[in-house]
Structure formats: structure tokens, C-alpha cells
Amino acid sequence: MEEPLNDLESITGRGVRARLESDAVYLGKPPLLSSLMVANERLIGAGRTTMIVQRGERDLGVLGLIDTPRAGASKVMAELHALGIERLIMISGDNQRVAESVAQQVGLTEAHGDLLPEQKVEAIQTLRASEGKVAMVGDGVNDAPAMAHATVGIAMGAAGSAVALETADVALMADDLAQLPFAVGLSRQASRIIQQNLWISLGVVAVLVPATLIGLKMGVAVIFHEGSTLVVVINALRLLGYRKP
Numbered sequence: 001m002e003e004p005l006n007d008l009e010s011i012t013g014r015g016v017r018a019r020l021e022s023d024a025v026y027l028g029k030p031p032l033l034s035s036l037m038v039a040n041e042r043l044i045g046a047g048r049t050t051m052i053v054q055r056g057e058r059d060l061g062v063l064g065l066i067d068t069p070r071a072g073a074s075k076v077m078a079e080l081h082a083l084g085i086e087r088l089i090m091i092s093g094d095n096q097r098v099a100e101s102v103a104q105q106v107g108l109t110e111a112h113g114d115l116l117p118e119q120k121v122e123a124i125q126t127l128r129a130s131e132g133k134v135a136m137v138g139d140g141v142n143d144a145p146a147m148a149h150a151t152v153g154i155a156m157g158a159a160g161s162a163v164a165l166e167t168a169d170v171a172l173m174a175d176d177l178a179q180l181p182f183a184v185g186l187s188r189q190a191s192r193i194i195q196q197n198l199w200i201s202l203g204v205v206a207v208l209v210p211a212t213l214i215g216l217k218m219g220v221a222v223i224f225h226e227g228s229t230l231v232v233v234i235n236a237l238r239l240l241g242y243r244k245p
Contacts, residue, residue, distance in 0.1 A: 012141075030052040043062065089111070092115060193236055200231055200232055
């Protein structure tokens with residue numbers, strides 16, 4: 001007969017702990033001292049993320065997992081490079097060798113593994129200090145603190161945790177990583193159109209105010225002003241026709 005687990009507890013960035021009968025049970029990152037370290041190192045060498053299973057003081061086994069990159073991830077990274085994004089960095093709780101393996105498969109420029117949530121925050125803060133602006137894409141609870149410290153946080157909508165979605169500035173609701181280059185391109189186009197509209201609006205005002213003072217009839221000035229408003233609106237509507245390059 002199966003015994004139920006009690007007192008289930010999440011250990012942030014490490015694993016889970018519970019109680020089975022009178023024993024503590026742990027599933028998560030290997031502790032520094034474990035009788036299974038040889039098997040653990042062998043799995044890590046094969047590119048696996050490992051988790052130790054313990055009951056009380058006994059090591060029961062080690063599990064080796066491997067991440068499968070999202071379909072089309074390498075194409076997305078190439079498109080982001082084409083948009084002028086030079087540094088594509090993975091920050092992960094997986095071990096360093098696994099992170100480097102995934103990064104090499106999809107075309108990332110850097111990979112930093114073995115990071116706890118607070119260390120991810122430190123990595124983002126370091127990047128902001130050196131680069132000025134940083135966007136972070138994530139979908140898990142452990143990603144949320146780092147996303148909050150990024151210039152722009154982007155959550156994978158359907159697969160993202162509630163905390164990640166609440167923290168993010170942008171949510172890709174289709175849960176399609178291929179939409180990321182589109183979102184970047186659209187935001188840049190929106191920024192350009194906002195700047196254009198500001199120059200149009202300020203330019204019209206800068207011309208009409210002195211022109212009115214030197215004799216331009218008020219009715220004509222109003223017509224020109226309202227006409228500039230229509231130009232601004234039509235210019236903004238161009239965003240509806242934006243397509244990914």
C-alpha cells in the first residue's frame with residue numbers, strides 16, 4: 001500500500017522536501033556529500049541535469065534529465081542576431097555543462113549554469129550595469145525575480161507560471177518562441193512611429209504659434225492643427241500592417 005507524502009515543501013532553486021512516515025524525503029539538486037556522486041558526475045558528463053533522491057540518511061538513487069530545445073529555437077536566435085542583438089545569454093539552474101550544450105545547439109553566445117534565483121538576479125543586475133538595457137525571457141517561478149530586474153521581462157504565456165506572467169512586461173500568449181523576433185521588431189517600429197508623431201505634433205505647433213501671432217487667421221490655424229492630428233493617427237495605424245522582416 002502506498003503511503004502518502006506529508007509536509008511537502010518547495011526549496012527554492014534546489015528541489016522539494018516532504019515526509020514519508022517518519023522519514024524526511026528529498027528530491028532535488030545533489031548535496032555536496034552523497035554516496036551517489038560518482039553516478040551523478042557520470043550523468044552530468046553525459047549532458048544530464050541530475051536530481052538525487054534521499055530518504056532519511058539513505059541515498060536511494062540519482063535521476064538524469066535532459067532539456068530538449070524548443071523546436072525552431074536556433075532559427076529564432078539567428079533572427080535575433082539579424083535584428084542586431086549581439087549577446088544572447090542563457091542563465092539557468094541546470095549545471096554548467098548542460099547549459100553550455102543547449103546554448104551550443106541553439107546558437108546562444110553565452111551560458112551560465114548552476115544559478116539559484118538570487119544569482120540570476122545578480123546576473124541581470126551585472127548585465128544592466130555593463131550593457132544598460134537587458135531583456136529577459138522566462139516562464140518559471142525561479143525566473144520571476146530576475147525578470148523583475150530586467151529592463152523588459154518577457155514571459156512565455158501559455159507555459160509560463162502565474163508569477164512569471166504577473167512580473168513580465170510582455171507575455172507571448174501563443175507560447176511560440178518564434179514570436180519573439182516579431183515582438184522585438186514591432187516594439188522598435190512602434191518606438192520609431194512615436195518619435196515621428198512627436199516631431200510632427202511639435203513641429204506643427206512650433207509653426208502655427210508664431211504664424212498666428214503675425215497674422216494667420218485662427219480658423220486656418222485650427223484646420224492645420226486638426227489636419228496634423230489626422231496625420232499622426234494615420235501614421236500610427238501603419239503598425240497594424242507590420243510584418244516580420
